[in-house]
Amino acid sequence: MTNIxxxxxxxxxxxxxxxxxxxxxxxxxxxxxxxxxxGIVVAICDQAVVLRKAxxxxxxxxxxxxxxxxxxxxxxxxxxxxxxxxxxxxHELFSMLSGEPCPEVLCPIASLQLIVPAKIGDYTxxxxxxxxxxxxxxxxxxxxxxxxPNYLHLPVGYHGRASSIIISGSEVRRPHGQLKPDDSAPIxxxxxxxxxxxxxxxxxxxxxxxxxxxxxxxxTEHLFGLVILNDxxxxxxxxxxxxxxxxFNAKNFASTISPWIVTVDALAPFRQSGPARLExxxxxxxxxxxxxxxVF
Numbered sequence: 652m653t654n655i656x657x658x659x660x661x662x663x664x665x666x667x668x669x670x671x672x673x674x675x676x677x678x679x680x681x682x683x684x685x686x687x688x689x690g691i692v693v694a695i696c697d698q699a700v701v702l703r704k705a706x707x708x709x710x711x712x713x714x715x716x717x718x719x720x721x722x723x724x725x726x727x728x729x730x731x732x733x734x735x736x737x738x739x740x741x742h743e744l745f746s747m748l749s750g751e752p753c754p755e756v757l758c759p760i761a762s763l764q765l766i767v768p769a770k771i772g773d774y775t776x777x778x779x780x781x782x783x784x785x786x787x788x789x790x791x792x793x794x795x796x797x798x799x800p801n802y803l804h805l806p807v808g809y810h811g812r813a814s815s816i817i818i819s820g821s822e823v824r825r826p827h828g829q830l831k832p833d834d835s836a837p838i839x840x841x842x843x844x845x846x847x848x849x850x851x852x853x854x855x856x857x858x859x860x861x862x863x864x865x866x867x868x869x870x871t872e873h874l875f876g877l878v879i880l881n882d883x884x885x886x887x888x889x890x891x892x893x894x895x896x897x898x899f900n901a902k903n904f905a906s907t908i909s910p911w912i913v914t915v916d917a918l919a920p921f922r923q924s925g926p927a928r929l930e931x932x933x934x935x936x937x938x939x940x941x942x943x944x945x946v947f
Contacts, residue, residue, distance in 0.1 A: 655919050658745045666752040669696035676760075678748055681741060682911035683726060683876065686763040690724050694911055695748055698757040705756040710747055713740070726769045726912070730856035730875045737856065737875060741916050765910035767818055769854060774816065776882065776902070777808040781926070783848070791890055803932050805939070812903035819881075819909050826904040828888035842885035842901075852880035852908050868942050876912040883907065 657663070658679065665678040676682065676694040684692050684699070692699040702721040705711040713721065717736060720728035729736075747753065778784050781798075784807075788797025801807065817823075825845055829837045856875035859865050865873060882902070889901030928935075 656742075658741060658916075659920050663745075663749060665695060665748045666750075667696045667698055667748060667754075667757065671697065676911075678745060680913065680917050681744055681748075682913045682917070683768060684763070684765050684911045685725055685768040686765050688764065689758065691721055691726060691729070692758075692763065693744055694760060695757075697760050699760050699763060700744065700748070700756055701758055705747065705753075708753070708756060710753045710756050711743055713743070726854075726875075730769065730854065731858070733857045734872045737914065738916055741914065765818060767816060767908070768910065768912055771813045771816055774811050774813050774852075774906075775808045776811050776898075776906075777806055778802070779806070790886070791893070803928075804936070809897045809902075811906065815903055816906050816908060819879075819907050821905075821907065823883060823905045823907070826885050826888065826900065828885060828900045829891055830887050831891040837891065842888055844886035846884040846886045848882040848884060850880045850882050852878045852906075854878070854912055867938070867940065871915065874915045876914040877918065878912055879909040881907040 658681075661679070663678050674696055676696055678695065680694070682694050684694065686692055686699075689699075689701045689703065691702045693702065702711070706713070706718050706721060711721075712718075717729075717732065717740065720732060721740070723729070729740075747756075784802060785797045788799070799807075826842050827839065828842065830840050830843070831837045854875045854877070855873055857873050859873075883905045884898075885901040885904070889898055892899055892901060925941075
């Protein structure tokens with residue numbers, strides 16, 4: 652469970668100057684990113700802490716395994732160290748940015764060429780929002796129940812193409828594929844119904860051994876942070892190809908993520924209860940029951 656602590660205090664301030672009307676990156680946030688030149692960075696106001704510089708200058712001091720991970724070119728090694736380490740590093744960053752000024756460890760965010768912040772070996776796209784699933788079901792199955800029989804019993808998802816995850820602002824090309832006009836045989840053509848879905852992506856930090864389950868009690872401990880995700884979808888291609896095994900070419904040409912990962916620690920004050928199940932919905936099996944009333 653992620654707890655609220657001194658790093659969430661609205662009274663907390665940083666020595667980093669900011670004169671804009673809206674500050675997306677106050678000291679309570681401290682999101683993580685990676686840039687081509689400087690490696691791992693943490694946003695603060697309109698600046699970014701360069702972790703390599705802060706460690707080499709002695710402004711941040713950590714055990715060797717943590718320091719080595721923070722000087723890497725991706726967040727994988729750091730995320731693998733687990734929640735206690737993530738929280739410890741957040742506290743140290745907070746102390747540095749609210750203590751004695753050290754502007755030499757900063758660089759302007761505007762100068763960064765941000766990249767996908769981790770090497771993504773796999774990702775799962777979950778069909779999680781009931782309203783969305785209902786709307787899509789009506790689109791593809793207008794004459795039957797929009798929700799498939801399993802939807803209210805288990806998490807529905809599919810594995811996507813990890814290599815097609817790109818950073819926000821990247822060029823997305825309209826995909827080609829098979830389309831099935833209502834009055835003719837299938838044709839090969841550019842997608843005519845290119846759609847987008849605003850979602851969130853969750854980065855899993857520490858993993859598990861093959862064959863070993865992660866219980867609901869421990870699930871949150873493995874979540875490092877969240878990004879905004881645009882799930883690009885070629886709806887006309889999807890409508891023809893998705894049965895019986897689900898999306899393929901309609902979904903694997905691009906998924907766009909925001910460059911900054913907002914940590915689960917930073918989001919602790921914003922936890923709230925999820926939507927209630929409707930009267931008449933089947934009971935959830937015990938292994939899927941949440942262990943707390945509040946979820947993201």
